[in-house]
Amino acid sequence: MRRLEIPSELIPQLFTIETNLQFELEAVALDENLQAIGKAFGLDAERAWHLNKPSPTSRLYRLDGTRALMVRGICATGSETMAAQCHVARELNYGGFIYPLITAEGPVIIRNGTAWMAYEAQPGEVYDGANCPLSALFEGILSLQNALALAPPDKNLPKVTHRPDDWSAFYKTNLNLPKNLGEAARILVNRNKDALSGLAEDVSNLVRNGKTRLVHNDLNHANVLVHKERPFFLDLEDIVYEIPEVSMAHALFKLVRHRVYRKTITLDKARAEIPVLLGRLEKDGYNLPDRAALFRYGALRILSEIHMICMWVFEKGDYSLIYDLEKKIHNLFELWLLTETNHEFSS
Structure with a gap:
């Protein structure tokens, strides 16, 4: 069985990369x-x-x-x-x-x-980790997601495509990293190739067995405007069909993680916030009962995106998303730290 390993000297380099802090x-x-x-x-x-x-x-x-x-x-x-x-x-x-x-x-x-x-x-500023109470922000997210869940089906609405059958081999043998990737990201991947392959295999069944519904699939800080401590959500293009636990694990992680990045709270305090938020999600029917589930669904999203970015490069010669790759590699290990999980997966 495998767990992710983060060399102690690399921990200070996590929670240091962010994009879309303010839009000019x-x-x-x-x-x-x-x-x-x-x-x-x-x-x-x-x-x-x-x-x-x-x-x-x-x-x-x-x-x-x-x-x-x-x-x-x-x-x-x-x-x-x-x-x-x-x-x-x-x-x-x-x-x-x-x-x-x-x-x-x-x-x-x-x-x-x-x-x-x-x-x-709309008036307001991008969410900075402190300009809106986390409880109000989270209630807004749940209201938006619950409203989207009631929308009638439409064949013209997109569905997120994951490729779980490709993940295990990709992460074990085929993960070639671009030369301009930062040293920390490169070390984290190379040291954890077997673990990443096992994790990819572990979470792939969440895709195969998951049921999708209409969600907003990218509720990160950059898609939240705050005016008078009230949130307003952006990005119409992120209305898609996805497994709801994937979209909500992503939202919870990205918003709590942004508070750590902005030094609004410490890592320990962020860890303490997570059980409260998971309890609120459980009340609305999300199958995210504990930190291990949060890690698995969050990791599913991140692993899928890393694979997608690399495939755009290898299969299409498209480098348009390569700027985001290093951040996503860091995100996977940040999620591991935030969830304090003892979850193990196949090697």
Whole structure:
């Protein structure tokens, strides 16, 4: 049986990598295309700003006039998915999430090969680990997830694809790391290859036996705006079908982990928060009874994403997500530390 091993000298290097701390708005020219997009959504735009948020698949702008809109564009081939996500968001019985605007063409317009949606810009700052009580934040997350669970099925809504049959061999023999990866991440992976392979095999059955439902699948700090200590959730594109325990384990880990990163709380205090949050999840029917379950479902998500990023490189020659790889490797070992788990898995 195997457990993850973290050399003591590497522990101080964990909880030190974060992305999307604050999103900078960069003034850009208000060209004819952006003006036309604004008009389609009922705005005579006077200024335009580009939001510098790393994404390989979308562009996000703020258009200012008599009011302010956020407009998001993706390749037009994804217009049906975007429209389905907009319809879900508009019908939610929850007010703390994006409410897409409607045009004569529907919630999505297509201009020059790009599909666009829009919503009113919201006041607030990105969650910084301290500007919203964790209890209020967590209740908001549960309200959003429970509202999404009631949405009617729609074949145009995406389903997260995991490849568990590939994981064990990938982590044991095929995990080639890019040369520019940090030394700590490289050591952690190389020292734990057998353990990672066993862990991947262990959690793969959670995918095979799991039942999906509609969720918001990326409730990390960067997708939470806080205004007057109340949360507002972002990122329409993360409305997908996924195993609910995976999405909630990810949310719990990322938000508690961000508090440690920002030094709002110590690692020990973060560990003490987790049982309380797990108890709240259990009341709403999530099968996350203890730290071991939290680790397994959280690790499933992280292992799947590491595999996906590497496969994009190996199979597609696409390096657009490589910037996130080092953070995700650190995240796996941070999750291990946070859960204090004695969970063991096959080697």
